[in-house]
Amino acid sequence: MKVLVINSGSSSIKYQLVDPATAEVAASGVVQRIGEEVEPDVVTVEHSCGDRTFEYRGSIADHAAGLHVVFDLFTAAGQDLAHADLGAVGHRVVHGGEVFYQPTVIDDTVVKAIEDLSALAPLHNPPNVIGIESARALLPDVPQVAVFDTAFFHQLPAAAKTYAIDAEVAAAHGIRKYGFHGTSHDYVSGQAAEFLGRERADLNQIVLHLGNGASASAIRAGRAVDTTMGLTPLEGLVMGTRSGDLDPGIIFHLIRTAGMDVDDVDALLNRHSGIKGISGVNDFRELGQLIETGHPTAKLAFDVYIHRLRRYIGAYLIELGRVDAITFTAGVGENDARVRAEALAGLERYGIRVDADRNAERSRVARRISADDSEIAVLVVPTNEELAIARASAELVG
Incomplete structure (x- = not known):
C-alpha cells in the first residue's frame, strides 16, 4: 500500500508517493508560484520518479489547477493514481486548534471545521482546505486523512500554553500556545531515540x-x-x-x-x-x-x-x-x-x-x-x- 502525501501551502504544493512500510519514495515533486502572474512557461514542475523526471511548464492559476497538473504528471510517468495501490491520501494541515489533535479521516464535517480554524492560520489553513477538496474530487474512493502540525503540542502543560491575558478573552477567541512543526518534532525525537538505542x-x-x-x-x-x-x-x-x-x-x-x-x-x-x-x-x-x-x-x-x-x-x-x-x-x-x-x-x-x-x-x-x-x-x-x-x-x- 502506498500513501500520497500532499502539503498544500500558500503558493505551493509539495507531494510524495510513499510506501509507509519501507519509506521508499515512488515519486515526488513541488508545484510553486501558484496564482502568481507570470509569463507563460516560467513555472516548471519537475516530477521525479525513480531516475526519471517529467516536466510541466506554464502558469498555474490556483491549487485545484496545480493538483490537476500533479495528477497528469503521475499519469505521464505511468503511475495513474486512480488505478494505483493507493491506500490513503495524507494531508498536512497546519492548524488543528483545540478540535484536532490526532490524525483524522476527512469528511465534509472535518473540512468545515478546518475551514473554520482559518482565523487562527489565515495563510495556511485555506490552501490546506483547497488541497483537500481538490484531492477528494480527483480520488473520491480513496480515504483522505488530515495530519495536524499542532497535534504534538496539544497537551502542553497549562503553564506553558497559557498567555497572561484576560482569561475570558482568551477562552472566547481560542488564544493559547498551539505550537507548530509538530509532525517534525515528533518524528525527529523518535529518530534520535532510535539512533541512541x-x-x-x-x-x-x-x-x-x-x-x-x-x-x-x-x-x-x-x-x-x-x-x-x-x-x-x-x-x-x-x-x-x-x-x-x-x-x-x-x-x-x-x-x-x-x-x-x-x-x-x-x-x-x-x-x-x-x-x-x-x-x-x-x-x-x-x-x-x-x-x-x-x-x-x-x-x-x-x-x-x-x-x-x-x-x-x-x-x-x-x-x-x-x-x-x-x-x-x-x-x-x-x-x-x-x-x-x-x-x-x-x-x-x-x-x-x-x-x-x-x-x-x-x-x-x-x-x-x-x-x-x-x-x-x-x-x-x-x-x-x-x-x-x-x-x-x-x-x-x-
Whole structure:
C-alpha cells in the first residue's frame, strides 16, 4: 500500500508517493508560484520518479489547477493514481486548534471545521482546505486523512500554553500556545531515540527545527512540555522572513506613528522581517556569502539569529533539568555547520561539547556531532514529515 502525501501551502504544493512500510519514495515533486502572474512557461514542475523526471511548464492559476497538473504528471510517468495501490491520501494541515489533535479521516464535517480554524492560520489553513477538496474530487474512493502540525503540542502543560491575558478573552477567541512543526518534532525525537538505542520515554530532548521557518521544543519522556511557536507560527525564534518574539508594543507604535494598518503589520512581521528584514536575504547560503564579503548587516542578522536561538536552548536546559540529547534538523539545522557550532559554543560546563570535525562533515543520515566525552549527545537528524504523515495515515485507515 502506498500513501500520497500532499502539503498544500500558500503558493505551493509539495507531494510524495510513499510506501509507509519501507519509506521508499515512488515519486515526488513541488508545484510553486501558484496564482502568481507570470509569463507563460516560467513555472516548471519537475516530477521525479525513480531516475526519471517529467516536466510541466506554464502558469498555474490556483491549487485545484496545480493538483490537476500533479495528477497528469503521475499519469505521464505511468503511475495513474486512480488505478494505483493507493491506500490513503495524507494531508498536512497546519492548524488543528483545540478540535484536532490526532490524525483524522476527512469528511465534509472535518473540512468545515478546518475551514473554520482559518482565523487562527489565515495563510495556511485555506490552501490546506483547497488541497483537500481538490484531492477528494480527483480520488473520491480513496480515504483522505488530515495530519495536524499542532497535534504534538496539544497537551502542553497549562503553564506553558497559557498567555497572561484576560482569561475570558482568551477562552472566547481560542488564544493559547498551539505550537507548530509538530509532525517534525515528533518524528525527529523518535529518530534520535532510535539512533541512541534508547526508548523515547527514557529521554529528555531539545529539538531544533531550523529552516526558513524555525522552532524549538523541549521534550520530556517523549512528551512535549514547551515549544517556541505560539498561537501562530510567528512567535519564538528569528526566522527567514518572520520576526519571532518582539515587544507587542511595537505593533501599536507602528499603527499609531507609521500609518500602518493591521494587514501592513502582518505582512511586515511575517514576510519582511527576520533574517531578510535585517540583511535583505532569507537564504542562509546567501547570508553566508554576504558575511564573507563584509556585508554591513549580514553578520548582524546572523548574530541576532544565534542570540535568540541560544536564549531558548538555555531556557529549555533549565526547564528540563536533565537533557540527554540536543538535535538539529530541517534545512539550516541539517546543513549549516556554522549555525550548529555557534548555537552551542562555550557550553562545555553544561555538558555540551561539539566535535569540530564531526560537525563539519556533510551527510544525509542521522549522525552524532558531539565529542565522545560530551555528557549531552548532540545529533543531526534529517526530518521526514512526509514519511511521518504517510505512516500516520496508513495506520489510521488500517
